[in-house]
Amino acid sequence: MPVAVNGINGIGMPTDFKTRGFTGGTHGGYNYQMGHWLLGVEADFEYLRSAGSNTVTGFVVPGLPATIATSLGTDWLFTLRPRLGLIFGSWLFYGTGGLAVTRLSANWSFVSIGAAESASASATEPGWAAGGGVETMLPGKITLRAPLLAVTALLRGRFCPSSPPSLRPLGGIREPHHGQRARRER
Secondary structure (H helix, E strand, O other): HHHHHHHHHHHHHOOHHHOOEEEEEEEEEEEEOOOOOEEEEEEEEEEEEEEEEEEEEEEEEEEEEEEEEEEEEEEEEEEEEEEEEEEEEEEEEEEEEEEEEEEEEEEEEEOOOOOOEEEEEEEEEEEEEEEEEEEEEEEEEEEEEEEEEEEEEEOOOOOOOOOOOOEEEEEEEEOOOOOEEEEEOO
């Protein structure tokens, strides 16, 4: 058996997932303005459909090819982040970063001549979110936002058991999106 395990480790697990998906949800927070500076805290809870897969092929032992397919996905995301911004007229330029939590699901399959095996796992994992954006105040106490947020989950060996804890991308950088949200006067 050690030959097969060494052979599988030699093939390696896929580590590059080209994820794509959709996000949408609810956002809330509190801001405090001091002159041109803004301090705040914000939280999001979103539907986040982000999934990706990858396949690698190699030899378990010389002359015996094998394929390992891996898929990784999530369907929700929670973030809680402080925010620091600079205000110019009705424009706010800000940076943010903090906690991100999501539920990751993974599936694996191993196929070789005369052998096939599959497995799956899921776990709620913490990570971090960081980004920034710009907002402007519109008439009627409406805010137009263009945020950009990168999210990473910390996989603590559950999905990559032969690896030490490491940061793996979760969906990469979210597409900028525009939204309108009611806001109290400054």
